[in-house]
Amino acid sequence: MRRSKKRILTVVFVCLLFVLGFYGCKTISEISKFYLAGGNDFIISQIDGKAETTFWTDNTKDNIYDIKFQVFNGTDLKEITPKKSTYKMKINSTIDNGELGIKIYNNKKVLLDTNESIDKTISVSDSKNVKIELTGKKAKGQVKITLT
Numbered sequence: 001m002r003r004s005k006k007r008i009l010t011v012v013f014v015c016l017l018f019v020l021g022f023y024g025c026k027t028i029s030e031i032s033k034f035y036l037a038g039g040n041d042f043i044i045s046q047i048d049g050k051a052e053t054t055f056w057t058d059n060t061k062d063n064i065y066d067i068k069f070q071v072f073n074g075t076d077l078k079e080i081t082p083k084k085s086t087y088k089m090k091i092n093s094t095i096d097n098g099e100l101g102i103k104i105y106n107n108k109k110v111l112l113d114t115n116e117s118i119d120k121t122i123s124v125s126d127s128k129n130v131k132i133e134l135t136g137k138k139a140k141g142q143v144k145i146t147l148t
Contacts, residue, residue: 040062040063041063041082041083041084041087041147042062042063042080042081042082042083042087042147043080043081043082044060044063044065044078044079044080044081044147045078045079045081046076046077046078047077047078047079047131048075048077049074049075049076049077050074050075051072051073051074051075051076051136052071052072052073052074053069053071053072053073053074054069054070054071055068055069055070055071056068056069056070056072057069060078063146063147063148064144064145064146064147065078065132065143065144065145065147066142066143066144066145067134067142067143067144068141068142069136069139069140069141069142070140071098071138071139071140072098072100072134072136072138072139072140073136073137073138073139074135074136075133075134075135075136076133076134076136077131077132077133077134078131078132079129079130079131079132080127080130080131080132080147082124082127082130082147084127085125085126085127086123086124086125086127087123087124087127087147087148088121088122088123088124088147088148089104089111089121089122089123089124089145089146089147090120090121090145090146090148091104091112091118091119091120091121091122091143091144091145092118092119092143092144092145092146093117093118093119093141093142093143093144094117094141094142095116095117095139095140095141096140096141097138097139097140097141098136098137098138098139098140098141099115099136099137099138099139100115100134100135100136100137100139100141100143101113101114101115101133101134101135101136102114102115102118102132102133102134102143103132103133103134103135104122104130104131104132104133105130105131105133106124106126106127106128106129106130106131107128107129108126111124111130117141132145
């Protein structure tokens with residue numbers, strides 16, 4: 001009986017080590033890819049936001065600002081901090097209901113100001129202090145901005 005318990009515990013322990021080792025290798029691989037590629041070229045940070053939302057999903061990561069919402073009333077303000085001076089923003093938004101304003105600007109000029117669903121790419125040459133401001137009034141939809 002004791003021998004079978006030892007075997008079971010050994011098998012469980014080996015399986016646990018295998019799972020942790022696999023996860024650790026995957027994580028190390030992802031980290032090394034990140035640093036070997038020079039890291040991410042963009043930081044998307046939350047500056048301000050005063051909004052009432054329902055079913056707000058924010059999948060923003062690395063160079064993609066990606067949100068979906070059922071009801072959005074208020075504002076959301078993000079800032080882009082790039083490592084390069086010139087880049088492109090592919091903006092894709094869908095407004096299913098209500099009103100949604102998208103304004104992209106820096107200290108010098110407005111790069112985009114729309115209240116409609118949009119699928120557009122803009123170039124940003126003076127990339128300091130670029131902000132993305134969303135304003136919603138009972139808005140339902142999604143916004144995805146990819147930075148390259």
